[in-house]
Amino acid sequence: MEKKYEVVINALLKEMQDGAYSVDAKLPTELALMSQFQVSxxxxRKALADLExxxxxxxxxxxxxYVADWQKNCQQRDTGQNxxxxxxxxxxxxxxxxxxxxxxxxxAQGTSxxxxxxxxxxxxxxxxxxxYLNSNIQGLIIEPTKSALGLKNQDLYQQFLDRKIPVITINAKTSLPKVPYFVMDDFGAGKLATKKLLDLGHQQLLGIFKTDDQQGIDRMNGFNRAIQETQTAIDIQLITYQTENVQTQMFERLSRILATKDARPTGIIAYNDQIAMTAYNLATKYDLKVPQDLSIVGFDNSLLSHSLGVQLVSAIHPQAQMGRDVAALMIKMIAEPTRNYAQFAKTYAPELSAGESVAAYQPKK
Amino acid sequence: MEKKYEVVINALLKEMQDGAYSVDAKLPTELALMSQFQVSxxxxRKALADLExxxxxxxxxxxxxYVADWQKNCQQRDTGQNxxxxxxxxxxxxxxxxxxxxxxxxxAQGTSxxxxxxxxxxxxxxxxxxxYLNSNIQGLIIEPTKSALGLKNQDLYQQFLDRKIPVITINAKTSLPKVPYFVMDDFGAGKLATKKLLDLGHQQLLGIFKTDDQQGIDRMNGFNRAIQETQTAIDIQLITYQTENVQTQMFERLSRILATKDARPTGIIAYNDQIAMTAYNLATKYDLKVPQDLSIVGFDNSLLSHSLGVQLVSAIHPQAQMGRDVAALMIKMIAEPTRNYAQFAKTYAPELSAGESVAAYQPKK
DNA sequence: TTCATTGACTTGTACGTATAAATAGGCTAG
DNA sequence: CTAGCCTATTTATACGTACAAGTCAATGAA
Structure with a gap:
């Protein structure tokens, strides 16, 4: 039931919002309001105190x-969640x-x-x-930097938790409790992608991996595991690089490998679609046909993978779906901050997209 | 003289600030406080209501x-610019x-x-x-919706200006004064792209344009102007579509046109790189070689334009540079809101990227 | 005319009382 | 041991009274 003072408040608020009173206009006296609403x-006074x-x-x-400049004082309250x-x-x-x-x-939830x-x-x-600590945010979704080298700003992450601000990481796990993470099963994806080529009979493989984020490490480990588990002898080449030296470490070495005729790999596992695309373009340059001469598997199933001459086979990254999942969990965490949400962490199972960049190994004539 | 309820408030505040109570600690009951301070x-209750x-x-x-997390509620006002x-x-x-x-x-400027x-x-x-009007932002950068059909939410734009919140539009001009805009010269780009094909001797052109944003309209007008200005007779086909019906209006009609042998165009001006890519892939499907059988020009010089089998010729969109320019102006406008910044609007001159998707017209054998 | 006084009016402080509503903790029955 | 009930505690709503303190305009004296 609506309380009496709420009746008074709402009646006055409505009049004000309907424009019955202009700013600084005088409201009825307390005595007048008493008789108007038949209350004590x-x-x-409680109603007026509340409005004040x-x-x-x-x-x-x-x-x-008197009515205050409520349009200024009240509406501009930063009520929305960020x-x-x-x-x-x-x-x-x-x-x-x-x-x-x-x-x-x-x-969709009215959150900025x-x-x-x-x-x-x-x-x-x-x-x-x-x-962000100095502005008013209600939640933090973060992809940690250089995730392979350990969490760098752990103290700051902790400060968010101390302030009861929920934190979710994407593309990396943390050792912090109460921080759910959303990651691809990169190890599994690396293993799956490699297994695909092994199953097709490829025996000379090239792996290209970035080693300064956990993603790259995991994918490489998956690559290695798949090879360890196979029975046949596999000829392996590995290119590892870091963010800073894509050009020198990666591109040039890849060019050299593709230019050789003898020990040239028949299958490439590329760290991501961008690298896969680079490999594809380089291969075309050296007159290698994909997939006849060279099979390529990428990661992330990005836009790029659809726009090559051939549809790239790529480990599917949930992308937008992951974004939606993360945001949905964040909204729950903000609404009910007390629970422990660590269990809601999600690891997306690996899957390969359909495509034409992979073929069974054909011995060279 | 200090009022009694002020005595209670100040005593409780002092205890809290001295750390006698931790967050969520229970305060004495009203009855206890009554006897403690010898008040009614x-x-x-008035003291507690005030503190609440x-x-x-x-x-x-x-x-x-209970004591609230006053360090959070009371001290931290959000100071940063958004x-x-x-x-x-x-x-x-x-x-x-x-x-x-x-x-x-x-x-880089510490603005969120x-x-x-x-x-x-x-x-x-x-x-x-x-x-955004209800949250505290200091500036608005907006790409208006359906810009070809007129500004839809002009009243809201005006509200930002009334509150002295600077507004900048991108990819569209507005009739509002004091709103600088950052746009490509889409008319010029459309003209330039079309002229390129005309100069190379093409006489059968297909234009594909989206007609529910100003960009599309402008590019199409540029296309038409270039054709009007040429001396020779040109055979023109036009596909127009809107956001909602890319598939039905655009894709199917394009397929039909490329499938025909007689009136097939030798050059395509595509609304953007995405459409250009679609056209490229369709062409490949119908065994048309780019650029020998079909020249394609796109717009925006996006990532896609680099990842096709051939490097796409595309009208360069400044993209990141435009973003930096817009942000730099916004920071100036926030710092000094009084000046009129309409003159700082910028139109980026058209330019075509280098690429291999365009060749001189070769009469069919 | 000007200024201080006065008194009616209005809001602020403070106390008293009664009842409602929600919580917390203890008790009992199953 | 648990679920549900009951009761005591505690805060919330609501009425009443009295007086203090500030505002405002009318009155009256300088």
């Missing part, structure tokens, strides 16, 4: 009660889709999205996190 | 009064790069970025704008 002075606390009216002892999303990159392959998925779900990127630099990550 | 229940209104305590009916960025899409072709450019510049997307739906745009 106490009740009228919320910034709708101001009162002058001995003078009267969730910060901090990824390593914004415009690179899968990130737009993830961010888009997060945005879609958050916006604060976006930042770290360029995979722990120092930038630190700056952004400090900034 | 009314006075105790100021965010220092919370009360549970039947449970008791700029909202509202685009039609987030993950599609050029938007990630634009957003990334904006983010880069804003973050609130991201939203409208899916080119004026109703969604409206919801997001209302949300």
């Amino acid at each position: 002075r106490h009740t009228v 606390g919320r910034g709708y009216v101001y009162r002058i002892q001995g003078g009267g009660s 969730v910060a999303v901090l990824t390593t990159h914004i415009s690179d392959y899968i990130f737009p889709a993830i961010i888009s998925g997060i945005e879609e779900t958050l916006t 999205l604060l976006l930042g990127s770290t360029q995979n630099d722990p120092e930038r990550e630190r700056q952004s996190l400090v900034q | 229940r009314h006075t105790v 209104g100021r965010g220092y305590v919370y009360r549970i009916q039947g449970g008791g009064s 700029v909202a960025v509202l685009t039609t899409h987030i993950s599609d072709y050029i938007f990630p790069a634009i957003i990334s450019g904006i983010e880069e510049t804003l973050t 970025l609130l991201l939203g997307s409208t899916q080119n739906d004026p109703e969604r745009e409206r919801q997001s704008l209302v949300q």
Whole structure:
């Protein structure tokens, strides 16, 4: 049942919002309101006190009660929820889709999205996190930088948790409790992709992996595991590189390998679709046909994988779906912060997309 | 003289600030406080009500009064600057790069970025704008929805201006004064792209344009102008479509045209790289070689344009640079809001990227 | 005319009382 | 040992009274 003082409050609020009173207009006296609503002075005063606390009216002892500039004081209250999303990159392959998925779900819930990127630099990550700590956000979704080298700004992560601000990581696990993570099973994906080529009879494989994020490490380990588990002898080449030296470490070495005729691999497991695409273009340049002469498997099933001359076989990354899942969990965590959400962490099972960049091994004539 | 309820308030505040109570610790009951301070229940309640209104305590009916997390509620006011960025899409072709450019510049200035997307739906745009009006942002960067059909939510745009919140539009001009815009010269780009094919001797052209945003209209007008200005007789086909019916209106008609042998165009001007890519893939399917049998020009110089079998000739969209320029201007506008910044609007001159998807017309044998 | 006084009016502080509603803890029955 | 019930505690709503303190306008004296 609606309480008496609420009746008074709502009646006054309605009049104000309908424009019956202009700013600084005088409201009826307490005595008048008492008889108008047939309530005691106490009740009228409680209603007015409440409205004053919320910034709708101001009162002058001995003078009267007046309507405040509530449009300014009350509406502009920053009531909406904000969730910060901090990824390593914004415009690179899968990130737009993830961010888009997060945005879609958050916006549907009336929650705003604060976006930042770290360029995979722990120092930038630190700056952004400090900034977010000083602004009012209700949640943090973060893809940690240089995840293979251990969590860099753990102290700041902890500060969010201390303030009861829920944190979710994507593309990396953390050792922090109460921080659910959303990751691809990169190990499994690496294993699956490699197994695909092994099953097709390939015996000379090239793996290209980035080693400064956990994703790359996991995919490489999956690659190695698949090879260990096979019975036949496999000829392996490995290119590893880090973010800073894609060009020197990766591109040139890959060119050299593809240029050789003897020990040339018949199958490539590329760290991601971008690298796979580079390999594809290089192969075309050296007159190697994909998949007849060279099979290529990529990762992430990005837009790129659809736009090559052949449809690229790629380990499917959930992308937008992951974004939607993350955002949905975040909304739950904000609504009910007390529970432990660690169990809601999700590892997406690996799967290969259909495509034409892979074929059974054909011995060279 | 200090009022009795002020005595109670100050005593409790002091204890809390001295750390006598931790967060969520239970305060003495009203009865206990009555005897402690020798005041009536009314006075105790007024003191507690005041503290509750100021965010220092919370009360549970039947449970008791508890100290709130006042360090969070009372001290930390959010000081940082926020700029909202509202685009039609987030993950599609050029938007990630634009957003990334904006983010880069804003973050460097310690300004946060609130991201939203409208899916080119004026109703969604409206919801997001209302949300931004209710949160504290210092600037708005927006790509208006359905820009060809006129500005839909002009009243809301005006509300931002009324509140002295600077607004910048991208990819579309507005009739509003004091709103600078950042656009490609789409008319010029359309003309330039078309001229390129005409100069190479093509006489049978197909234009594919989206007609529900200003970009599409402008590019199409540029296309038409280039043809009007040429001296020779040109055979023209046009496919127009809207966001909702890419598949039915565009894809099927394009397939039909490429399948015909007689009136098949020798050059295609595609609304953007995505359409150009679709055309390329369709052409390959019908055994047409690009550029020997068919020249294709795209727009936006997106990632896609680099990943086809041939490097796509595309009208260069500044993308990340536009994002950086927009953000830099926004920061100026926030710092000095009084000036008129309309003159800082920027139109990027058209330019074609180098590529191999275009060749001189060769009469069929 | 000007200024201080006065008194009616209005809001603020403070106490008293009664009842309602929610919670917490103890008890009992199963 | 648990689920449900009961009771005491505690806060919430609501009425009443009295007086303090500030505002405002009318009155009256300088």
